[in-house]
Amino acid sequence: MIIGEQKPLKEICDILEGHHRILVAGCRSCVAICLAGGEKEVGILSESLRLHSDLAGKGWEIDEVTVERQCENEWVREIAPKIEGKDAVLSIACGVGAQTIQAMYPKVRSLPGLNTSNMGAPIEPGIFMERCGGCGDCVLHLTGGICPIVRCAKSLLNGPCGGSQNGKCEIGKETPCAWEEIYQSLKELGRLDLLEANIPPKDWTPSRSGGPRKIVRPEAVMSETERQLRGER
Amino acid sequence: MSQTKRIIAYCCEHGGMGAAERAAKEQSQFASDVVIISVECLGRVDLLHLLQAFREGADAVFVAGCLEKNCHHLYGNVEARKKVDQAKRVLDSLGLGGDRAEMFNLASNQGLEFKQSVDIMIGRVERLGPNPLGAKK
Numbered sequence: 001m002i003i004g005e006q007k008p009l010k011e012i013c014d015i016l017e018g019h020h021r022i023l024v025a026g027c028r029s030c031v032a033i034c035l036a037g038g039e040k041e042v043g044i045l046s047e048s049l050r051l052h053s054d055l056a057g058k059g060w061e062i063d064e065v066t067v068e069r070q071c072e073n074e075w076v077r078e079i080a081p082k083i084e085g086k087d088a089v090l091s092i093a094c095g096v097g098a099q100t101i102q103a104m105y106p107k108v109r110s111l112p113g114l115n116t117s118n119m120g121a122p123i124e125p126g127i128f129m130e131r132c133g134g135c136g137d138c139v140l141h142l143t144g145g146i147c148p149i150v151r152c153a154k155s156l157l158n159g160p161c162g163g164s165q166n167g168k169c170e171i172g173k174e175t176p177c178a179w180e181e182i183y184q185s186l187k188e189l190g191r192l193d194l195l196e197a198n199i200p201p202k203d204w205t206p207s208r209s210g211g212p213r214k215i216v217r218p219e220a221v222m223s224e225t226e227r228q229l230r231g232e233r
Numbered sequence: 234m235s236q237t238k239r240i241i242a243y244c245c246e247h248g249g250m251g252a253a254e255r256a257a258k259e260q261s262q263f264a265s266d267v268v269i270i271s272v273e274c275l276g277r278v279d280l281l282h283l284l285q286a287f288r289e290g291a292d293a294v295f296v297a298g299c300l301e302k303n304c305h306h307l308y309g310n311v312e313a314r315k316k317v318d319q320a321k322r323v324l325d326s327l328g329l330g331g332d333r334a335e336m337f338n339l340a341s342n343q344g345l346e347f348k349q350s351v352d353i354m355i356g357r358v359e360r361l362g363p364n365p366l367g368a369k370k
């Protein structure tokens with residue numbers, strides 16, 4: 001899932017400056033799980049903004065909406081009646097959600113209320129850790145199901161660096177050494193032999209260096225005939 | 234400052250309400266308006282409820298529930314303290330003053346301590362001044 005956290009209230013108020021009819025838009029999926037942009041957070045942030053508006057005499061009209069997934073046109077289309085008459089949408093979904101709103105409603109400003117951080121998972125209540133860097137060429141089958149790209153501070157592919165001490169990474173005592181974790185996982189799996197596999201220098205071309213990445217599932221792409229028969233989607 | 238202060242107290246049925254009732258019986262009158270809102274457990278009190286009270290013009294809001302490790306519903310009072318801490322941060326960043334929100338852990342026989350909690354909040358409002366939104370209500 002996507003992990004993010006709300007921008008500081010002060011920054012959000014600054015971003016909203018100059019707008020009056022504002023829709024706070026949340027998402028019930030990833031950002032609801034990381035307690036940053038679900039329905040509950042929409043309610044609390046909206047009330048905080050109303051409080052700011054009342055105190056500072058801004059006269060803001062704050063409305064609220066939360067959709068199932070803000071990154072999909074199907075769900076974002078449904079909020080058209082809420083967007084009507086607004087001059088800004090404050091999105092507290094991830095950056096994908098904020099952009100989906102902007103693309104669908106080009107005349108209304110879509111403003112970010114969240115800092116989108118990473119692809120990760122909740123590891124215990126209230127704590128979320130990055131787990132995948134979206135490198136486009138997964139090596140988890142060689143590394144005991146532990147990602148060396150994001151869990152190793154140096155993204156090393158063939159074992160730890162000299163800074164690995166007592167299972168911790170040299171960047172901080174809180175951070176486990178990914179290669180220690182990989183070793184322990186492979187040991188548990190009875191596959192320490194995989195440590196002998198030489199992972200060649202990584203091909204970064206499928207990663208994030210050549211503009212936005214695009215994935216096409218040909219069987220889902222609609223032909224002209226299909227479009228006509230099924231209607232525009 | 235002699236003006237009446239608007240103070241909201243969210244009290245749980247088990248600790249806070251008992252202490253408030255005891256205070257009403259045994260202590261001399263509160264020096265200000267205290268509106269008591271009773272909830273079954275403080276776990277029910279959300280950050281939204283605290284903010285709404287300030288938007289309605291409350292000068293101070295406090296939450297009173299069972300003593301630590303003695304919550305009738307196990308951890309409602311622990312949850313409430315986190316909500317109050319969040320409220321303090323919001324109030325600070327809006328310039329209203331985080332001290333206007335507080336949490337007190339009280340047993341049902343602590344009437345005197347309930348009265349003292351009210352006095353603490355009155356003192357803070359005197360220091361911070363009235364909530365500007367109160368005048369508009």
Ligand code: SF4
Pocket residue numbers: 002027028029030031032068069070071072093094095096097098
């Ligand atoms: S907009 Fe999509 S990707 Fe972003 S938080 Fe919502 S469901 Fe997740």
Ligand code: SF4
Pocket residue numbers: 131132133134135136137138139140147148149150
């Ligand atoms: S190897 Fe690449 S795709 Fe696999 S988990 Fe790590 S970053 Fe993600």
